[in-house]
Amino acid sequence: MDSQLKVIVLNDLNILKDKRYLLFNVFVVLFLFVFKYKIVNDMSVDLNYLSYFSQFIFMFIAGFVMLFLGIQILQEFSTQKANRIYEVVLTSPISLLKLYYSKLISSFVLVYPAVICAILIYVILLNGTGSFDIPIEVMIMALLIIPLYMLLYYAFGLYLILRFKNMNVIQILSLTGTGLVFLGVYGSKYLSIHIILSGEHLVSYLFLVYASIGLIIGFLIVFTAIKKFNKEKLAI
Amino acid sequence: MGNIIDINSLIKYYGNFKALNRVSFRVEKGQIFGYLGSNGAGKTTTIKILLGLMKASSGEVRVFGGDTFPDTPNSLKLRAAIGSVLEFNGLLEDRTGLDNLIFWAGLYNIDKADGLVLAEKLMDLVQLEEWADVKVGKYSYGMCKRLAIARCLISDPELLILDEPTLGVDPESRHLIRELLKDLSEKGKTIFISSHDLGEIQKICSHLAIIKKGNILFKGSLDDLIKQYADEREFSLEDVYLKIVKEE
Numbered sequence: 001m002d003s004q005l006k007v008i009v010l011n012d013l014n015i016l017k018d019k020r021y022l023l024f025n026v027f028v029v030l031f032l033f034v035f036k037y038k039i040v041n042d043m044s045v046d047l048n049y050l051s052y053f054s055q056f057i058f059m060f061i062a063g064f065v066m067l068f069l070g071i072q073i074l075q076e077f078s079t080q081k082a083n084r085i086y087e088v089v090l091t092s093p094i095s096l097l098k099l100y101y102s103k104l105i106s107s108f109v110l111v112y113p114a115v116i117c118a119i120l121i122y123v124i125l126l127n128g129t130g131s132f133d134i135p136i137e138v139m140i141m142a143l144l145i146i147p148l149y150m151l152l153y154y155a156f157g158l159y160l161i162l163r164f165k166n167m168n169v170i171q172i173l174s175l176t177g178t179g180l181v182f183l184g185v186y187g188s189k190y191l192s193i194h195i196i197l198s199g200e201h202l203v204s205y206l207f208l209v210y211a212s213i214g215l216i217i218g219f220l221i222v223f224t225a226i227k228k229f230n231k232e233k234l235a236i
Numbered sequence: 237m238g239n240i241i242d243i244n245s246l247i248k249y250y251g252n253f254k255a256l257n258r259v260s261f262r263v264e265k266g267q268i269f270g271y272l273g274s275n276g277a278g279k280t281t282t283i284k285i286l287l288g289l290m291k292a293s294s295g296e297v298r299v300f301g302g303d304t305f306p307d308t309p310n311s312l313k314l315r316a317a318i319g320s321v322l323e324f325n326g327l328l329e330d331r332t333g334l335d336n337l338i339f340w341a342g343l344y345n346i347d348k349a350d351g352l353v354l355a356e357k358l359m360d361l362v363q364l365e366e367w368a369d370v371k372v373g374k375y376s377y378g379m380c381k382r383l384a385i386a387r388c389l390i391s392d393p394e395l396l397i398l399d400e401p402t403l404g405v406d407p408e409s410r411h412l413i414r415e416l417l418k419d420l421s422e423k424g425k426t427i428f429i430s431s432h433d434l435g436e437i438q439k440i441c442s443h444l445a446i447i448k449k450g451n452i453l454f455k456g457s458l459d460d461l462i463k464q465y466a467d468e469r470e471f472s473l474e475d476v477y478l479k480i481v482k483e484e
Contacts, residue, residue: 007342015330088326091287092343093316095307231307235289 004094008102009109016076016110025068026114033057033064034125051133055202058134059142061122062115066150069111071174074157077103078170081161087235096231100158107154108147115147137203145211152215153177155222163233239298240265240395240426241286246295248281248450255281257450258295263428263443268421270441271430272477278450279430280323283399286428287320299395316344319388320397325380329373333364333383336372337390344391351390358386363412378409385413389420396420398429402436414440438473446480453480 001009016022080086089099119142123134134142157177160169241263248256256278263269273279284290285297288304288311297303299318304311328336334355341351359368362382367375375383381401388396396417402410417427417440431437437444438458445455454461465476 003345003347004343007339011328011331011335011339011342014335015328018330083329084322084324084326085328087289088322088324089343090289091315091318091320091322092340093312093345094343095312097307232290235284 002098004098005102005105008089008099009106012103012106013110016073019072019076022069022072023114025072026065026118029064029068030061030118030121033061033122052202055134055138058119058122059138059146059203061118062142062146063150065115065118066111066147067153067177069114070107070150070154070157071170071177073107073110074154074161074173075170077107077158078161081234086162090231090234096162096229096234097226100162100226100229103158104151104155107158108151111150112147116143119143135203137205137208140208141203141211145208145215148215149211149218152218152222155219155226159222159226159229163229165233238265239263240267240300241269241428242296242298242301243282243286244296246282246285246297247293248278248285248290249293255450256285259447259450259452260295261445261452261455263426265426266421266424267443268417268427268429268441270437270444271428271447272432272434272437272444273430273447274432274481276449277447279447280399282447283320283322283397283428283430286397287318288315316391317394318397319391319393319395321381321384321388321399321401323399323403325384327372327380327383327387330371332369332371333359333375334368336383337387340387341390346390354390358389361389361416362386376406378405381405382409382412385416394426396425396427396429398427400431400433401429402431402433410436434473434477446477448481453483 086099090096157170157173160173239262241261243262244260246256246259247254259278259282271279271282281290285292286299286304288307291305297305300314302310302314304314304318328339331339334352337355337358338348338351341354342348346354356365356368359365362385364379364382364386367379372380372383381404385398385401388398398417401413401417405413414436417429421427421440429437429441441458443455443457444461446453454464456464461473461476465479466472
């Protein structure tokens with residue numbers, strides 16, 4: 001890894017490791033999901049539905065953990081900008097693009113282990129109930145595609161933080177993110193009912209392909225925007 | 237002697253507002269160059285352009301003979317030879333003073349072991365050795381300024397660009413900073429210092445420029461200023477500065 005990039009990532013790790021409330025948030029999310037699963041399980045609904053439901057939760061744990069932690073990490077980066085740390089950093093021999101990518105890597109490196117932990121704990125709990133039956137497509141979705149979508153969200157969030165002077169941008173970003181997740185969960189409720197009725201998988205390979213194409217387009221848009229980013233906007 | 241900073245007809249607009257109007261001056265190697273002006277005169281804008289944080293609207297800005305804006309391999313190389321302290325300190329408040337310096341050393345590609353040795357040396361230099369392991373959030377303003385100066389020295393730069401380094405600083409810290417700058421100048425470093433602390437500038441600068449509303453009113457050596465505007469026996473930079481600024 002490039003040494004300047006490594007220095008910034010390690011520095012962020014050191015700053016955020018002291019903020020233990022971040023870890024607490026992961027447990028809150030996990031607890032909510034497990035609690036919800038337990039209620040559904042105790043209601044002894046249809047086994048098929050239970051299986052879909054466990055897959056559904058498995059998939060969305062990653063998204064929720066990344067959103068909860070991500071928003072707070074972006075908030076921290078936004079505070080660093082307000083303290084004008086980036087302006088000072090840019091007087092050293094580091095380019096704005098490298099600073100941007102370092103921050104993006106930091107946010108992902110900080111959050112992804114928490115996602116893995118949350119998923120592992122959930123899997124262990126599911127195994128305890130004897131209802132662990134997650135297809136490979138759902139695993140790819142939970143461990144790769146959804147985290148990458150959240151990375152895209154971080155990439156967009158970081159762009160907004162570096163681009164705009166108004167710090168309310170982070171509030172707008174967090175509200176939008178939360179809204180999108182709830183919309184996704186609400187929308188997918190009907191999708192999951194449709195899938196259950198049709199007897200199909202919750203996530204098909206075709207769905208993964210479409211999701212990947214959406215991901216590539218999203219990253220292309222953000223990276224095109226950041227390449228045109230003018231650091232003067234950060235310094236004025 | 238070669239020019240370290242060479243500014244020719246520099247113009248900078250913020251929208252329709254002209255912040256700098258045909259600013260021109262040169263800073264030669266080894267000089268302590270004072271850049272004087274009231275708030276909003278254009279000092280910080282000039283400094284940000286010199287540091288490559290902003291683009292000039294027109295004119296030529298050369299540092300070590302090259303451009304510091306935009307980010308190119310060459311401009312990054314030039315920036316590695318500049319140490320700067322901006323008006324705000326931009327320190328990492330959640331980390332200790334020593335960690336701040338080690339982080340900064342890393343940005344200059346200095347490895348962690350060497351960075352630690354340098355950082356400890358610099359903490360001694362700015363008399364913060366006892367505060368090395370304390371988080372910067374607990375430092376006083378003057379201590380933060382001293383740490384920011386230590387930070388700008390970590391890469392042993394040829395040129396120091398300091399924006400109001402003694403603003404709001406206690407007399408002890410001010411004295412320390414002044415002596416440090418004199419020492420650095422004796423070691424051949426070039427120092428560009430912006431301030432409206434005229435007493436401080438008079439004590440350390442050999443050359444200066446006075447700027448008002450984006451226009452340079454005077455540039456030259458302190459001796460030239462005395463010859464032109466004052467009686468050497470009772471020279472006060474403050475009186476001369478006010479005379480020049482009011483004449484305009």
